[in-house]
Amino acid sequence: MELTSNTFIVEDISNGLEPFPVSLIYNDDKELEELRIHQKYTVHCVELSSEKKIVTNEESPSYYDGCDCTDNCISEDCGCKSTHGYFYTTQQSHQRGLNVNFFVPTSIYECNSSCTCSPITCPNRVVQHGIKIPLRVFKTMDGRGWGLRTLRKIFKGMFVCEYAGEIIRTEEAKRRWEEMKNDAMAQNYVLCLREHVENRILRTNIDPIHIGNAGRYINHSCAPNLQIYLVRINSLIPVAAFFAVRDIEAGEELTFDYSGFDDHGGRLENVAMVDDIEGKKGKKKCLCGNEICRGILPFDQSL
Numbered sequence: 001m002e003l004t005s006n007t008f009i010v011e012d013i014s015n016g017l018e019p020f021p022v023s024l025i026y027n028d029d030k031e032l033e034e035l036r037i038h039q040k041y042t043v044h045c046v047e048l049s050s051e052k053k054i055v056t057n058e059e060s061p062s063y064y065d066g067c068d069c070t071d072n073c074i075s076e077d078c079g080c081k082s083t084h085g086y087f088y089t090t091q092q093s094h095q096r097g098l099n100v101n102f103f104v105p106t107s108i109y110e111c112n113s114s115c116t117c118s119p120i121t122c123p124n125r126v127v128q129h130g131i132k133i134p135l136r137v138f139k140t141m142d143g144r145g146w147g148l149r150t151l152r153k154i155f156k157g158m159f160v161c162e163y164a165g166e167i168i169r170t171e172e173a174k175r176r177w178e179e180m181k182n183d184a185m186a187q188n189y190v191l192c193l194r195e196h197v198e199n200r201i202l203r204t205n206i207d208p209i210h211i212g213n214a215g216r217y218i219n220h221s222c223a224p225n226l227q228i229y230l231v232r233i234n235s236l237i238p239v240a241a242f243f244a245v246r247d248i249e250a251g252e253e254l255t256f257d258y259s260g261f262d263d264h265g266g267r268l269e270n271v272a273m274v275d276d277i278e279g280k281k282g283k284k285k286c287l288c289g290n291e292i293c294r295g296i297l298p299f300d301q302s303l
């Protein structure tokens with residue numbers, strides 16, 4: 001499809017860390033350097049200044065006692081289901097996925113390392129099993145930089161990948177923003193998640209600039225094919241998990257709406273990427289090319 005004698009492929013930029021390869025197609029060494037492929041790859045989020053501490057995966061101790069099901073969480077008495085709700089269903093592809101047409105009132109809670117159910121076959125474990133499709137990083141031809149595409153068909157509701165990076169406090173996000181805001185070439189990757197819980201706002205900032213996963217290459221679209229849902233597994237820090245909101249054909253670019261969650265009724269408000277041009281917040285032109293394009297890239301006013 002895109003291989004010519006002048007293009008090269010890195011087979012797996014995750015170096016085997018992901019269950020399926022994340023390949024990269026590029027034209028020359030300059031492009032590769034520009035991509036800073038030597039930045040570190042992580043499958044899950046890490047905490048600032050302690051990269052070894054993985055905060056969301058199944059190896060961490062869980063933050064609450066899980067269920068004590070012996071029937072693989074089929075019964076409605078499952079402690080995880082009855083406390084937090086249950087949102088996964090079997091999809092057209094026969095895999096577990098999310099019913100993206102249904103309202104998800106808060107974050108999704110998967111069974112965790114304290115639960116007695118099977119880590120392999122329990123149906124309330126999806127995101128923790130990782131990506132299920134080969135992905136490819138490629139250079140867009142229209143000025144949006146690098147992008148990410150799927151190499152296989154993805155069915156509506158399927159989990160695609162996380163948005164993994166450093167979990168940073170808002171002060172640190174502001175500091176990083178100050179450092180880069182006058183550099184017109186700088187790409188901004190900070191994802192700010194705000195969850196409305198009763199009358200409080202829980203904010204999580206994820207920055208994959210130094211250490212991140214395939215999710216960092218997903219561009220914005222005003223008519224996206226992915227949506228972020230927050231999933232808690234073994235930590236109160238949520239996983240920002242991308243699910244397909246429609247069927248996506250092999251070879252299609254993956255996109256999400258940097259401005260948020262509203263279409264599907266979640267209480268997670270304003271999933272915003274921080275962006276700007278020439279130091280003026282909110283003035284970066286959106287190049288998604290959709291008929292319903294809103295014209296500018298969404299941005300976070302609070303930084």
Ligand SMILES: C[S@@+](CC[C@H](N)C(=O)[O-])C[C@H]1O[C@@H](n2cnc3c(N)ncnc32)[C@H](O)[C@@H]1O
Pocket residue numbers: 143144145146147186187188189216217218219220221273275285286287288297
């Ligand atoms: C999370 S990164 C996405 C990956 C990025 N394209 C790259 O080359 O690494 C976000 C950046 O991508 C660019 N971008 C993403 N979506 C865009 C769009 N629809 N129009 C213009 N630029 C976009 C912006 O520069 C933004 O700061």
